[in-house]
Amino acid sequence: MGEFELIRNFFAAAPCAQGGEGVALGIGDDCALLAVAPGEQLAISTDTLVAGVHFADPCDPFLLGQRSLAVAVSDLAAMGATPLAFTLALTLPTVATDWLAAYARGLNAMAQDCAVRLIGGDTTRGPLTLTMTVFGRVPAGRALTRSGARPGDLLCVGGPLGDAAGALPLVLGQRQAAPAVAEPLLARYWSPQPQLALGQALRGKATAALDISDGLLADCGHIAAASSVGLQVVLDTLPLSRPLVDFLGLEGARAAALSGGDDYVLAFTLPPADLTPLQAAGWPVHVVGQVVAGQGVALLDAAGQDITPGIRGYQHFPETP
Template sequence: MAASEFELIYRYFASLGRGPGVRLGVGDDCALLRVPAGEDLATSMDTLVAGVHFPADAFPEDIGFRAVAVAASDLAAVGAQQLGMTLALTLPEADELWLKAFSEGVAAAVSAFDLPLVGGDMTRGPLAITVQVLGSVPEGRALLRSGAQVGDQLCVSGTLGDAAAALLVLEGLWTGSGESADYLEQRYYRPSARLGLGRLLRDGASAAIDISDGLLADAGHIAAASGVRLQIDPQQIPLSSALKSHPDREQALQWALTGGDDYELCFTLPAAAPVPPLCTRIGEVTAGEGVDCGLDLVQAGYRHFP
């Protein structure tokens, strides 16, 4: 007899719910989390659908890690301290080999991001994963998209464009070197949610967002929310060595500006503020509206409904 969804949840996920903010994890009608006094609850949710947000034939452990990292990045963007997460998993069938590998990927992300799994659900249907993350941030100190001021620096963390290039590698449209291809695939399947950086930025940044739909699209959200114009110098965009190995520099730059799934942070800092380590100043905030990078590129991010 096939295991029930409750047996599968306990077998593969119940052990992932330990954390200092967890009073009660998997096993009851609700999880119980401790929100520190004087702090606001931060919460966000992301759904990943097979064939839309990841290749349907991806390794399940990579899918599990990626699903958690994508959601955790939203906590980083507001400068929150992570408390826990819930996972809703829709599966075509109860394939325990797949579930075991998937749970190993989730467990790796739980460890990497110190983000306990405290509850969730499992049901039958086309493969889809929904992760809800919960965190806390001191009252009135959450990073928002609406605080950028004229004269601020515009900065990003890490390198950009790797995930977009990785999709070409996964589809066999660009081989690159073996080392570069491996690096790019890791950047796609194992993104780094910049949680520590987000908390650091609470003390200096004026606005922030995570880069999920592409730099130009997500920077546009800061510009619109803050009522300013963001001027980007494309020559300052940080590119990885793997991306620089692409023979077409313009294509690599376009991936960095318009490709999504990097899950780095884009943020603004006062003009005199030091730029944090492993971050790059790529432009400035000016009067006006929108985003300008001096290039004729489509800025719209990914849309589910055209």
């Protein structure tokens, strides 16, 4: 099967590739064309997933299709953007039609859940690698960024932490668990749900935001650096799911929440006056700390003592001493 036949059979005919609002021209030409309304800006982000690094190989291609798009769309949520479209650069060691069909189904399912359209990409031969570029729209000047946190703000997250990291021993076949424990953890790993609606609700309220991909402590470090502030995380306030605690125990669950990564939950800073209205409106806002003068991220126990661990999250290229 040739490159163009592959694209035509598995991707161009998918419902998510049929155009829609904001897509003036989709798959079929040298470039796609996006239409952004006056007064809006285009938000763009690229994510690459490599077999054996970001996901187990082999794995279920349907689940991989969902995950590969969700983790990219989560960046749009972190900016408060509304999804428009995405491209897929797919590197394959071989053309396996059953694998491609299942992957395309998973990709399409997540694309329709997120209301985002496939508008093009590329296919090449090589080690299995998936690169997504996502495009969204946001009112001019209203995008959430990492650089606006102020001392006195609350540090918040948009839901339970650590479930995806807790699922990793299950994904790798290292451990087993009862369905009531395994299924919700595996769902958080394979089908993370980008917090698009929450990100949009935070526009004009949150002073800084990002999505948690490498662990709470590591990612909050980006907000601290960009905003030139310090962040304090209080250990006892971490939102943890019951399946995670049942599977790893309290200490293991806390470790997964702090540095495990792959949550794709929003972390954001918020003026105290905005907390109650957001919670009253039903948004999943959990306070886990505060913004202070200073720099860096500290983990505090219930007595306010600094218990910051040495390892704060995942790094592809760890810093050398």
